[in-house]
Amino acid sequence: MVNRLADATSPYLQQHRDNPVDWWEWSAEAFEEARRRDVPVLISVGYAACHWCHVMAHESFEDDAVAAQLNADFVAIKVDREERPDVDAVYMTATQAMTGQGGWPMTVFATPEGDPFFCGTYFPKQQFTRLLTSVTTAWRDQRDDVLKQGAAVVEAVGGAQLVGGPTAAVTAEMLAAAAQGLAEEHDRTYGGFGGAPKFPPHMDLLFLLRHHERTGSAEALELARHTGEQMARGGIYDQLAGGFARYSVDAHWTVPHFEKMLYDNALLLRVYTQLWRLTGDVFARRIADETAAFLLRDLGTPAGGLASALDADTDGVEGLTYSWTPAQLTEALGEQDGAWAADLFRVTPAGTFEHGASVLVLGRDIDSADPSLVARWQDIRARLLAARAGRPQPARDDKVVASWNGLAVTALAEHGVLTDSDPSRAAAVALAEVLADRHVVDGRLRRVSRDGQVGEPAGVLEDYGCVAEAFLAVHQLTADPRWLRSAGELLDVALARFGTGSGGFYDTADDAEKLLTRPADPTDNATPSGLASVCAALVAYAALTGETSYREAADAALATVGPLIGGHPRFAGYSATVAEAALTGPYEIAIATNNRTDPLVTEAYREAPGGTVIVAGAPDLPGVPLLADRPMIDGRPTAYVCRGFVCDRPVTTPKELIARFQR
Template sequence: MNRLKDATSPYLLQHADNPVDWWEWSDEAFAEARRRDVPVLLSVGYAACHWCHVMAHQSFEDGETARLMNELFVNIKVDREERPDIDAVYMEATQAMTGQGGWPMTVFATPDGEPFYCGTYFPRPQFRALLQAVDKAWREQRDDVVGQGRQVVEALTQRGPEPAGAEPPGAERLAHAVGVLAQSYDGARGGFGGAPKFPPSMALEFLLRHHARTGDDRALAMAAHTLEAMARGGMYDQLGGGFARYSVDAEWIVPHFEKMLYDNALLARVYAHWWRLTGTPFARRVALETCDWMLRDLRTPEGGLASALDADSEGVEGKYYVWTPTQLREVLGADDGAYAERLFEVTGTFEHGSSVLQLLADPDDPERYERVRTALLEARSHRVPPARDDKVVAAWNGLAVAALAECGALFDRPDLVTAAEEVARLLVDVHERDGRLVRTSRNGVAGSHAGVLEDYADVAEGLIALHAVTGDPKHVRLAGELLATVLERFQDGRGGFYDTADDAERLFRRPQDPTDNATPSGQFAAAGALLSYAALTGADWHRERAAEALSPVTPLAEKHARFAGWGLAVAEAHLAGPAEIAVIGPRDDGRTRALHQTALMATSPGAVVSVGEPGATGVPLLEDRVLVDGAPAAYVCQGFVCRLPVTTPGDLTRELRRQLDS
């Protein structure tokens, strides 16, 4: 009996027809393992995971392998994107036992959930042999194998929090972190370290903020080079926009082709901030194309954004995206086909003579380039597309709200702001109840899994960014409700935060990890949202908690700055104030709009913006602000101590510079 047919997760539904007797994660599954006195086989993955599909085709769809699994184990399938808490604690055990991790993750555990043997992908012959070996060990050497696993569990459970400094990093430590990043920086190709290369979104945000505060040209150069190299290589979809998960090589040429919402939301925002800092037209184009891709390919009928696109189509990784010279000529004709072959570096960079498209230089003939790109995109639309994981994840949609709102405001694209409002509305209407969040929804129906720390923090961050653009005070109120839950339910009593609430399901270890992964760590994301909320409301308690949550950045910055990028970026905001900008004036007055746009263009790290009519209430930063001689005015403040109001964009820009220099 396969119990996944009623699952809400697209990943679990992919396995609903397997001959494996799958269970969803549940007390009943572990009770069945106790009844049968057999181990649990826990398989964790996600819908866009290429090697998850490979293992499924090789093993989980194979009758003989399924027979062994069903006979010897209780088999539980978990979507890591729905249950990041389960994924986190078992991945920690997998890394402790094997020295590495990845997906699919394959864990053998006792009926009490304690892992005793862990791994990742196994080809079918090895997997079958492993099933039989684990069964034999369970029957004949149970005390030994379970005891070894229990030692790992006890070590993880008893491990204290990461060493923390007494306070957030100051200017000297942040400058040192730039140097640490420079040590692993690839000066020839951009990025950090060697292959595979992942988009270092959070570290790039830190480098941009550091340059804005200090003028450090080295920080800007590393960020700009990496941002350009990523978007010119094959990891970026040169036809449709949007970034793949990572590059398998150090040159950003051949991607692992799945496209994730979280990567693209983070990157759209970073490219927009690069443009805001430098005015680089390339940055503007990439930011907008990435936003357009999110809305075109991930938007759900309910107004949210789906999680990901698969790497495979028709069972072949990358088939949807790659081209041969012959295919170019079939679509474009001989002349334009040859032009596209040169322009997009179609030289056999992938497999079987096909190529991932690159754009290593801006085209000399923009009109021809646009005609060719449009024609190829249209032709590609008739290929079989990759499958879409259409569940809506609260945290990642929160990141997208921030990106869409800021790009819409900075680039005069009100449709993007409208889309951000629609995503926020879905999060509030479907995911939120009385300050509590559920992790996922699908088809407009909330899932059953509780939100984790990153959900609360990233949704609050998105709502605060949306308020800066729209001025709607309800977004600040809602962010405050979510952050109240963070402070009530997630604090660890030592200044940090657990990744799950105090009333969440108990696992063998309560997950807590302050380091960034593919997305900002929950703790650093919470610090950022708390800091911004404090700047809008004057809530000293929130600012103090933000500062405490940043303390792990200090030791991480010493040697591991790549894994604390978001914490470093928030620390830049903390050191810069952050700036608080209140704009008061009639919304239909062009002078108000000009001041508001200037405020949104502020490069002071983490600056918060609020705009409202005279007499506005609901956001303390706006209260008691008045017009100046009947004209709209802007107030630049820090800690609710404000400079004299100004009435022109030029004066506002100068006041912001003075605030940053003070």
């Protein structure tokens, strides 16, 4: 057996390097080997922090007998869905077409041409071995039926990926319908939308916050506030160290699926930062600060960039690091403080998780409590965190994904300017440097790097959108023209290489590896759709430069998802968020000043609606179009507030500036 995963950049593939399975990485050579041997292909797709991927690996891929059967009758390909979202998207569409559902691990049997003919997700060992036998028999004895099945699945996948459907320009009425649709699905007891399992609806919350700002809708704000509070008081939020888990297995956010993903926490950092900006809620501010600290402390990598995830499991046991019994609290804190903590965190003898253990939840409001109680709570948190540090810790997937780091840059930049956090501001710039210097190669984005070395997988559309949006956030943070120029270069590639010709976008470039079909999914999933992220950057770039062709491209692309926004807002939250900014203008604010900490700058960030572009710097700063021909009046910092490149008269006081944003 050849160990082909030993030099893989993916931590997920590295997890399988010592399996007795003769794994191949995704490559043309793997499919050529299947053709040479005349055997079907097993494509196994997962990611490093996935609990059930670990279970299937332990049960089947680490088993010598199962491996022997696989090696004899198949070519086995292991794929990290986070490195190759294009491969994942194509075969997930096939899996959903065949089974009506999807998930990871994803298990696909395909012809040597890559055509899937049987798809599923997790299979227990005995079922998996029976399946291997059945597929082998069918391949040998019923080849024509297998090939027909594969052709039918490929046709279904192609149909699901068709572009050029109905379009409708996004209107205020459409966004109102989206907000109403979310209100109708809102869980009025526990927050969120729909039932268990519940995922953090970060993109929908960002939309609702912007909708509130534009329309004054108290209901939209309350939906976001209530959901944000319920999540952050639940077990899905790490009450000791900060950071959110991937999802809750129940409807009340108590027991999470324990992996912590960079993208969730980046998007939720934006939610809680904006929630605090709009409400002044000290609880939202604390969650924002702790989430930012979690990103930098627990996901920072020695070579720069933020790691992708913390694992769901510790030593093969889900939640081992995070759950507590009353006895463990007493051991760590003593009798009196242990009992107090058990009451506060709702740790009971029966437990809320497994084996009598509980996941910590915040049982009552503590942020607004008496200062002595707050001090006691902070002391107990610190002592419990120290005790928890002595436990085995979850593994970390330390690859750096371009789009997810782009999301983090934007979030940290927002948090930095709004809360006056120097660590967040510095981290946003440093992360942008990593993306620009390491992930942009010959003008094109690479998706991943690890240990300072960039990987081979090409960037997909979401990488271009999220990184361009990040560069624009850093341009506004620093007034450095480099970032505006770099964002424009990425957007030019996106428009030239990813466009469908009918306003929308494909998820892969026109010169990317050819798969069964060229994916073009406009819906949000765990992260913003590539289309939505590119639109966000296009709208901001047009506002910062005055180059209207980029705005026209954004409007055309948003029109392709207009019906989706109005009819299925839970799957188009980020597109709706961008559409809110576009409908607002967005505002363009230039502040001519030699002091970027002037109150005029601070109030612009605090009071301007979400999606506003703001640049503060010296008048006529070279390479910064928004500051061109913007003099200071009487030597004082001066703000120019514009919409659609039409400007009000300049103002020099925070009070005058705030008046510009009144509805």
